[in-house]
Structure formats: C-alpha cells, structure tokens
Amino acid sequence: xxxxxxxxxxxxxxxxxxxxxxxxxxxxxxxxxxxxxxxxxxxxxxxxxxxxxxxxxxxxxxxxxxxxxxxxxxxxxxxxxxxxxxxxxxxxxxxxxxxxxxxxxxxxxxxxxxxxxxxxxxxxxxxxxxxxxxxxxxxxxxxxxxxxxxxxxxxxxxxxxxxxxxxxxxxxxxxxxxxxxxxxxxxxxxxxxxxxxxxxxxxxxxxxxxxxxxxxxxxxxxxxxxxxxxxxxxxxxxxxxxxxxxxxxxxxxxxxxxxxxxxxxxxxxxxxxxxxxxxxxxxxxxxxxxxxxxxxxxxxxxxxxxxxxxxxxxxxxxxxxxxxxxxxxxxxxxxxxxxxxxxxxxxxxxxxxxxxxxxxxxxxxxxxxxxxx
Amino acid sequence: xxxxxxxxxxxxxxxxxxxxxxxxxxxxxxxxxxxxxxxxxxxxxxxxxxxxxxxxxxxxxxxxxxxxxxxxxxxxxxxxxxxxxxxxxxxxxxxxxxxxxxxxxxxxxxxxxxxxxxxxxxxxxxxxxxxxxxxxxxxxxxxxxxxxxxxxxxxxxxxxxxxxxxxxxxxxxxxxxxxxxxxxxxxxxxxxxxxxxxxxxxxxxxxxxxxxxxxxxxxxxxxxxxxxxxx
Numbered sequence: 001x002x003x004x005x006x007x008x009x010x011x012x013x014x015x016x017x018x019x020x021x022x023x024x025x026x027x028x029x030x031x032x033x034x035x036x037x038x039x040x041x042x043x044x045x046x047x048x049x050x051x052x053x054x055x056x057x058x059x060x061x062x063x064x065x066x067x068x069x070x071x072x073x074x075x076x077x078x079x080x081x082x083x084x085x086x087x088x089x090x091x092x093x094x095x096x097x098x099x100x101x102x103x104x105x106x107x108x109x110x111x112x113x114x115x116x117x118x119x120x121x122x123x124x125x126x127x128x129x130x131x132x133x134x135x136x137x138x139x140x141x142x143x144x145x146x147x148x149x150x151x152x153x154x155x156x157x158x159x160x161x162x163x164x165x166x167x168x169x170x171x172x173x174x175x176x177x178x179x180x181x182x183x184x185x186x187x188x189x190x191x192x193x194x195x196x197x198x199x200x201x202x203x204x205x206x207x208x209x210x211x212x213x214x215x216x217x218x219x220x221x222x223x224x225x226x227x228x229x230x231x232x233x234x235x236x237x238x239x240x241x242x243x244x245x246x247x248x249x250x251x252x253x254x255x256x257x258x259x260x261x262x263x264x265x266x267x268x269x270x271x272x273x274x275x276x277x278x279x280x281x282x283x284x285x286x287x288x289x290x291x292x293x294x295x296x297x298x299x300x301x302x303x304x305x306x307x308x309x310x311x312x313x314x315x316x317x318x319x320x321x322x323x324x325x326x327x328x329x330x331x332x333x334x335x336x337x338x339x340x341x342x343x344x345x346x347x348x349x350x351x352x353x354x355x356x357x358x359x360x361x362x363x364x365x366x367x368x369x370x371x372x373x
Numbered sequence: 374x375x376x377x378x379x380x381x382x383x384x385x386x387x388x389x390x391x392x393x394x395x396x397x398x399x400x401x402x403x404x405x406x407x408x409x410x411x412x413x414x415x416x417x418x419x420x421x422x423x424x425x426x427x428x429x430x431x432x433x434x435x436x437x438x439x440x441x442x443x444x445x446x447x448x449x450x451x452x453x454x455x456x457x458x459x460x461x462x463x464x465x466x467x468x469x470x471x472x473x474x475x476x477x478x479x480x481x482x483x484x485x486x487x488x489x490x491x492x493x494x495x496x497x498x499x500x501x502x503x504x505x506x507x508x509x510x511x512x513x514x515x516x517x518x519x520x521x522x523x524x525x526x527x528x529x530x531x532x533x534x535x536x537x538x539x540x541x542x543x544x545x546x547x548x549x550x551x552x553x554x555x556x557x558x559x560x561x562x563x564x565x566x567x568x569x570x571x572x573x574x575x576x577x578x579x580x581x582x583x584x585x586x587x588x589x590x591x592x593x594x595x596x597x598x599x600x601x602x603x604x
Binding site: 063 | 405406407408409410411413430432433434435436437439440441442443444445461464465466467468469471472501502504534535536538539540541542543544559561562563564590591
C-alpha cells in the first residue's frame with residue numbers, strides 16, 4: 001500500500017492542489033511535498049518526537065481504510081506545516097497552500113463519517129425533487145457549519161479569552177443542541193408526511209380536487225416541478241389511456257406521492273440546514289484554534305471556509321447519489337402508479353424516520369461521558 | 374399471472390437496490406478520527422513474570438495540542454509548565470475512566486476476557502516542541518501471570534474519535550523487577566484476517582453511537598510473552 005499508493009496519492013493531491021490553487025501566484029508555491037517530507041522541513045524548534053507508524057486494518061476493506069487514514073493524518077500534518085509556513089517568506093503561497101489543503105481536508109473529512117451528510121441525504125431523498133436543490137442545500141448547510149465554528153471560536157477566544165477546555169465544552173453543548181434539533185426536525189417532517197398521506201388515503205374523490213390545488217401551489221413555487229406536472233396533465237387530459245383505473249385513483253396518487261415529498265418549502269429547508277449547521281465542524285475548530293495560536297486568525301477563517309467548500313462537495317455528491325438511487329428505484333419498478341407511490345412514500349417516510357433516529361440516537365450519545373480529548 | 378410475478382420480483386429488486394444505496398452512503402459515514410496519538414508503552418513486569426501495570430506516553434498531534442493548551446499559560450511566560458498543565462492532566466485522566474483508558478489488556482486470543490485496570494497513578498502532561506504528551510501508569514487490579522500465554526495490550530478508541538498508533542521506534546519496552554526471558558513486540562492488525570465481526574456487522578446506527586466498535590479494526594497491540602524459566 002505504501003509505495004505506489006503513496007506516490008499515487010501524492011500525484012492526485014498535487015493535481016488537486018494545482019486545481020484548487022490555480023492562480024497567478026502559483027509559480028511562487030513553495031515545493032511542499034504533500035506526504036512524508038512534512039517532518040523533514042521542521043522549523044528550528046522542531047525536535048525529535050515519536051513518529052507514528054503506518055496504520056493497518058483488518059478485513060477486505062482494511063487496506064483501503066488504512067490508506068485513507070494515513071492520507072488523512074499526513075494531510076493534517078501538512079496542514080499544520082502550511083499554517084506555520086504562512087509566517088515564513090512566502091505568505092501568499094502559504095495561504096494558497098493552506099486553502100488548498102483545507103479544501104482537501106474537507107472533502108476527505110466528509111467522505112469519512114459524520115451525521116451531516118446522512119441527515120442531508122435523507123432529507124433530500126425524502127423531500128426534494130431536484131438535484132439542483134439537493135446541491136444547494138448541501139452547500140448552505142456546510143456554510144452554516146463553518147460560520148458556527150468561526151463564531152464560536154471568535155467569541156470564546158477573543159471575547160472571553162477562554163481556554164481550549166472551554167471551547168471543547170461549548171462545542172459539545174452545541175453538538176447536543178444540534179442533535180436534539182435534528183430529532184425534532186425528523187419528527188416534524190414525519191408528522192407532515194404522515195398527515196398528508198392520511199388525508200390522501202381518507203378520501204380519494206375529495207382528494208382529487210384538493211390535489212389539483214396543491215399542484216398549482218407547487219407549480220407557483222418552482223419550475224422544478226414542471227416536468228412532473230406535464231406528466232400529470234398528460235394523464236388528466238387523455239383519459240383513454242388504456243389504464244383501467246378510475247379517475248382520481250392511480251394517476252392522482254402519483255401527484256399525491258410526489259407532493260407528499262415534493263412541496264417546495266423554505267421553512268423545512270431552513271429547519272434542516274440550521275439543525276445540522278448549529279453543530280460546528282470539529283475539524284474546522286481544530287484548524288481555526290491552531291491558526292489563532294499561530295497568530296493567523298484570518299488564515300484560519302479562510303481555511304475553515306475552504307474546508308466547508310470541500311465538505312459541501314462531498315455532501316452534495318452523496319445527496320445526488322441518494323437522489324439517483326431513488327430515480328433508479330422509480331425506473332426499475334416500471335411505470336405503474338402504485339409503484340411510484342410506494343417509492344415516494346417509502347422515501348418520504350423512511351427519510352424522516354432516519355433523520356429522527358439519527359438525531360435521537362446522537363443526542364442520547366452526546367449526553368454520555370465527556371470525551372477526554 | 375406470470376407477468377405480475379415478474380413485476381413483483383423487479384420491484385423487490387428495485388427496493389433492495391434503494392435500500393443498499395441508502396445504507397451505503399450511511400455506512401461510509403463511519404467514524405473518522407479528529408485526534409491523533411502516538412503511543413509508547415512500558416510494560417511493568419514484577420516478580421515471577423507477573424505483569425503489574427502499563428505505563429504509557431501518548432503524544433498528540435499539533436492541532437489537538439494547540440486546542441488543549443489554549444489559555445493554560447496562566448503566567449504568560451510563553452512556557453507551559455507542568456504545574457500549568459496539571460489541570461489538563463487531571464481532566465484527561467479522570468475522563469479516561471469512562472473510556473476504559475482506551476487500553477484493553479487480555480490474554481492473547483481471549484479478546485473478550487478483559488483484565489481489570491485500576492485508575493491511573495503518577496500522571497502528568499508535558500508540552501514540548503508544539504506537542505503535548507500525556508504520561509500515566511495503569512496498575513492492573515491483580516497482577517497477571519504470563520506463564521503459558523502471551524498477554525496483549527490493545528490501545529485504541531473503539532469510537533475512533535482518537536486514532537492511536539504505536540510509535541515506529543521504542544514503541545514498547547519492558548520495565549520492572551523480572552524482565553529476564555520476557556519480550557514485547559508490536560502487532561499490527563493483519564489485513565489478511567477477517568475484520569472483527571462486531572465492527573462490520575453492527576448497524577450504522579450503533580456505529581455512530583457510544584458503543585461503536587469501528588476503531589477496533591485499526592487496533593494495535595503490544596504483545597508480551599515470557600519464557601518460563603522454571604520449566
């Protein structure tokens with residue numbers, strides 16, 4: 001894993017860095033080797049210290065996990081080094097390197113775990129009809145997380161000259177608040193979906209009228225739905241379709257199901273984004289505090305947002321993947337109205353349940369013993 | 374009839390695909406470390422090749438260090454003295470209890486039968502060249518006889534918030550009265566062996582919870598064995 005793997009990773013990293021830092025100042029970039037060499041160019045005060053060996057892991061995916069882990073560790077070391085380099089002769093190059101590395105760190109970080117992407121993906125699957133909105137939500141949520149991190153560290157460090165232990169404490173508190181909010185949002189979404197579903201099933205004929213109105217409503221809000229409406233109109237206007245369902249049955253159910261999930265609601269979106277964003281990203285706080293201790297607050301802020309951008313890309317990719325899965329499920333199931341209904345209902349209800357469970361579980365976990373580090 | 378059977382199967386397959394898709398993105402959401410610690414351990418071997426305690430040094434990464442020492446230079450002399458860092462050491466060590474000190478001692482091959490540890494003694498934190506090292510000694514509740522079976526000391530965080538890895542040099546040493554005939558080595562997880570079934574089969578919900586065991590697949594072990602000189 002070590003030799004060619006590391007070399008490949010180095011190349012990929014350099015390529016990405018080049019991409020991230022593409023700017024006139026690029027020529028000035030100090031040749032910082034991404035991996036390995038980090039320890040070889042220490043500032044004067046840097047003495048021998050225990051060096052951690054490469055990680056290994058068991059199981060079929062073990063090699064991959066261990067590789068990702070090693071890269072992450074090297075990246076973090078290089079990140080630390082690049083912050084220090086900011087104070088050296090090439091602040092511009094240092095700043096760009098820092099931004100590029102933070103961006104990468106954000107991407108890698110989000111590929112790992114984290115509830116944010118799960119919540120966002122579940123929300124998107126359960127509520128959003130379009131890829132575009134899925135992506136927008138991912139970016140907004142990441143930006144809010146970055147803002148929270150910057151606000152928290154700024155207020156505590158500069159306003160209250162707090163210690164690291166205090167920052168840790170408050171970031172854990174915000175984490176609990178975020179999880180609780182996520183659980184509430186999950187419940188809220190679930191209640192909405194279930195009640196709409198209930199109303200739909202109670203009276204198919206009344207529902208027919210009500211849905212016509214709903215359709216208009218959604219239509220006003222965004223063109224995203226235009227496509228589905230075309231389908232719906234098609235069904236409505238050509239009654240001799242060959243289907244033998246009664247008017248207001250299967251066809252209307254498609255409308256129901258899509259609207260069950262699809263009604264464009266800024267309120268819902270903001271609720272989700274805030275509940276996720278209230279919890280500052282731990283990685284961002286670490287980088288920010290580190291930058292502050294080096295006397296480079298603004299570099300830290302920039303790094304935080306670069307990191308958020310990286311995270312947003314990964315989260316958005318997952319959200320798009322989740323939407324793709326749903327579309328695939330819709331297509332594979334054939335064109336039956338009932339199937340479409342099942343998929344949409346499953347996604348809407350299932351997504352809301354996942355959000356609730358994650359929130360509740362993480363909230364409970366966050367009330368456990370405080371972590372030592 | 375046949376047609377509807379095919380339909381049903383296709384739908385089932387589609388539903389499965391959706392579920393797989395959903396769980397894939399959820400489970401790639403397994404823990405990633407935020408803190409890195411390089412471990413050096415000293416196994417204290419007493420009379421009759423009995424292990425009485427584990428001394429450890431955990432050297433943290435610069436990010437965690439910056440965070441941890443922030444605001445602790447109380448006399449503003451630019452130096453983090455042992456006294457200034459004492460409260461940090463206390464908080465660390467005390468909260469470690471809830472996490473079993475991230476140290477799991479057992480006979481080799483008997484991962485489930487953990488040997489009990491007593492709260493750390495003789496602990497302190499020092500700060501040198503931008504990194505923090507936590508020193509502490511964990512006494513065993515009752516000394517463990519190494520006769521017959523090697524003793525394994527796993528150091529890892531099951532939830533994987535902290536990534537522990539033994540140092541490349543001097544990772545483990547033996548200390549104490551009766552180390553003759555004993556040896557210690559580091560064992561890394563073998564990629565060829567199957568992952569801990571617990572780590573893989575647990576649902577993604579538990580992975581995120583307090584009982585997550587994701588970190589176990591990266592667990593590194595100090596293995597101590599003594600040749601029985603009396604036989």
